[in-house]
Amino acid sequence: MRTSQITSNTYNLKNNNNLKPKSYTNNSTTFRAIPVETSLYRKFMDPIEEQIANGFGKLLKTRIARKIISKTEEYEAKQSNSAKLLGKEYQSNLYSHLIVLGSTFMSGFYVLKTLKNNRMEEKKRRTLAINQAIVFGVSTVMAYTFDGMVKSKVKNIRANFEKIVANEYPELDIKKIKNYSKGINIASKIMIFGMIYRFLAPVLVTPFANAIGNKLNEKKTLNNKTIAN
Amino acid sequence: MINTLTKNIYLPISSPTKKIFKGKRINKDNPSFSGMISPAKIEKLYKSKSLHKILEFIADKQLIFDASFALLLTCAFRPISIILLPSKKNKDDQKYAAAHSIASGIIGFTISNIIFTPISNAIKKIQNNPEKFIKGSNIDHLIEMKDGTKTLKFIPNAYMDRLPDIAGSIPKGILTIALIPPILRYVFGMGNKKSSENKLQNQNPKHITKGGLK
Numbered sequence: 046m047r048t049s050q051i052t053s054n055t056y057n058l059k060n061n062n063n064l065k066p067k068s069y070t071n072n073s074t075t076f077r078a079i080p081v082e083t084s085l086y087r088k089f090m091d092p093i094e095e096q097i098a099n100g101f102g103k104l105l106k107t108r109i110a111r112k113i114i115s116k117t118e119e120y121e122a123k124q125s126n127s128a129k130l131l132g133k134e135y136q137s138n139l140y141s142h143l144i145v146l147g148s149t150f151m152s153g154f155y156v157l158k159t160l161k162n163n164r165m166e167e168k169k170r171r172t173l174a175i176n177q178a179i180v181f182g183v184s185t186v187m188a189y190t191f192d193g194m195v196k197s198k199v200k201n202i203r204a205n206f207e208k209i210v211a212n213e214y215p216e217l218d219i220k221k222i223k224n225y226s227k228g229i230n231i232a233s234k235i236m237i238f239g240m241i242y243r244f245l246a247p248v249l250v251t252p253f254a255n256a257i258g259n260k261l262n263e264k265k266t267l268n269n270k271t272i273a274n
Numbered sequence: 275m276i277n278t279l280t281k282n283i284y285l286p287i288s289s290p291t292k293k294i295f296k297g298k299r300i301n302k303d304n305p306s307f308s309g310m311i312s313p314a315k316i317e318k319l320y321k322s323k324s325l326h327k328i329l330e331f332i333a334d335k336q337l338i339f340d341a342s343f344a345l346l347l348t349c350a351f352r353p354i355s356i357i358l359l360p361s362k363k364n365k366d367d368q369k370y371a372a373a374h375s376i377a378s379g380i381i382g383f384t385i386s387n388i389i390f391t392p393i394s395n396a397i398k399k400i401q402n403n404p405e406k407f408i409k410g411s412n413i414d415h416l417i418e419m420k421d422g423t424k425t426l427k428f429i430p431n432a433y434m435d436r437l438p439d440i441a442g443s444i445p446k447g448i449l450t451i452a453l454i455p456p457i458l459r460y461v462f463g464m465g466n467k468k469s470s471e472n473k474l475q476n477q478n479p480k481h482i483t484k485g486g487l488k
Contacts, residue, residue, distance in 0.1 A: 106410055143433070226329075228328070228331075232329070239344055
């Protein structure tokens, strides 16, 4: 073999003891001469998913969607420029804000539903509604604080992960590696916000929220009594 | 000679600040959350294909991962904390609260799976082939990659990922509130709290006084 024919694909026995190069899949080549049969479920769901995707595409093209996206891009660019002037690296909080927005709608709905529930006494209704509102407020503050503390570590973990996987599996597409790295970011956010909203804050804050709600109820009854007298 | 001698003499200087911590020096570029996990194990974990599959599932079906994690919290962590932690409620109320948490978790997970699975697959289709679904010269959502293909920008991608959760939060809440009582009644055998209070009253009827039966 001539030296000119030696390319990067040939085996470097000095560095690599294994004769076969490492491959991400066990069979590096796949031949599909026979068409793969799709299952009944796939045959039923594929057209529905196509319609949903078309719907999303139309939604993203509407004027309101384009306005919201452009305003968000302007805001993110402003934040990033300010961070550069301060000598910091900017990391977008958009995913966190969108998770909190969904929780806001849900908690707001539960609070309104509690206040309009005629099966409960008025005092209990008020205490429960105050409880839910305080737990939501404290959860949001705790979640943002903890997310801010963990953000730089998650960023370093993602960078290390991408480096290691790219070195280990050089034939793997960069889009897939970025997708895996996106999974790390999303997992961290969902686990932090979920843990705090659904477990930590309700367990820790409920006794205090109940106490505050009871005190507010007592004040209101006292006020009503003085007005009546 | 004397000058050179005095130049080379170093008098001991007491440092004003004492070093109290003599822990491991943490490399800021490659931090580990604790010194417990060795870097070799972390590297092995990063290279494992099962981790890659899990991360791909989380990235492509984040709404379902959200529902799965919520199921774990509401069906395991929350009921255990309700029962184990001390509270003013009696045991029946604690059991009711734990059953309520489990029921809401199961309903949320089921609804999320049914509604969000096709939506997640549809979002994945758009992300794989955005030019097919987002066409138009005035549309600025696509960005060109180095290999010539076009992909969605970060911000429209983020909105598209989270929009089903935001839009579906109130309908999901309505369905959860509507479906909890039947599940408590037929799965856990618990009615409303009022019926449990009535049971307690029937067990302690009013005609039994301190002095005994009348």
